[in-house]
Amino acid sequence: MAIDEAIMRSLKEERVPPTLRLYRWNPSAVSIGTFQGMKEEVDLEYCGKNNIDYIRRITGGGAVYHDFDGEITYSIILPRGHRLAPDDILGSYEVLCSGVVKGLEHLGIDAQFKPINDIVAGGKKVSGNAQTRRHSCVLQHGTVLLDLDVEVMFSILKVPQEKISDKMIADVKERVTSIRDLLASDVSMDELRDALVAGFSEALKLELVPGNLTEEETALAASLVQEKYATDEWNLSR
């Protein structure tokens, strides 16, 4: 999260190009939408015992479990006015999500964008996405599920224990899916990464050039961790 914001701030100063970033969370973490209540959404005690981080995003939307072994997060940061970042917010979700849709197609999955901010395959959600507009930039980030453990997800997200019935778990399995479920095959993290790179490049007609964070971005991200993203003041602010 801190790196996403550091890239935005650097892009605003025109010190870095528009950036697509693919990453995983180590340790696994739960992120909540910027307007959500941490204690309402997340079982912090369970997270503490199981070495799961928790963090508030700068984007709206819902809580997401970022399992190190089951998920890739992407973020794309563009300057306002870029051809891929139109002022129409709902329209721009569809434009940017087409990168994920195309990436899934590379893996043999027929997926569709579902407004407002989801991508579905076989009628089930396989990716959630969220956007913010600040620092003269548009940031969209999202999760792409490679694998899904509904029982663990329920342990992290705050659903009253007595309500976690078999039916509820079955309901979620009806609504949410993962790439490995869809293909009934053990797709690797690397395959998903390569498919997403190809998907974004083709769908958005972008030439992607591998790169590293600048020293400035790295330093800025470190200070944002210290001053914001690692603090209770931010994470527990609602």
Place this chain on the structure above:
Amino acid sequence: MESLKVRILEFTSYKIPDGKMVKVRVDVKNDSIQGITILGDFFLHPEDTLVEIEEELVGIVLEEESITNVIQRVLDTNSAVLIGASARDLAKAIMSARRTR
């Protein structure tokens, strides 16, 4: 004799039909909002607008029309875009605190 003032702290969840989940913490005294936090998985651009909405709702009577109008006014003033919920949806969520009493 001093009159008894009724002060009620409420927490409520409201699922927008086919939409997002809104949760509200509200402190109500004599039917007027003393303090409020609006939580949820909706989108609002710019995001800071929500704090302004919460501030502007203080002192407002717990009544759907008045609450809707305040929220809509703040949205309009900030040229803010609320996605996945409307001013009326947020007002209904706040009003559902009243029904849970």
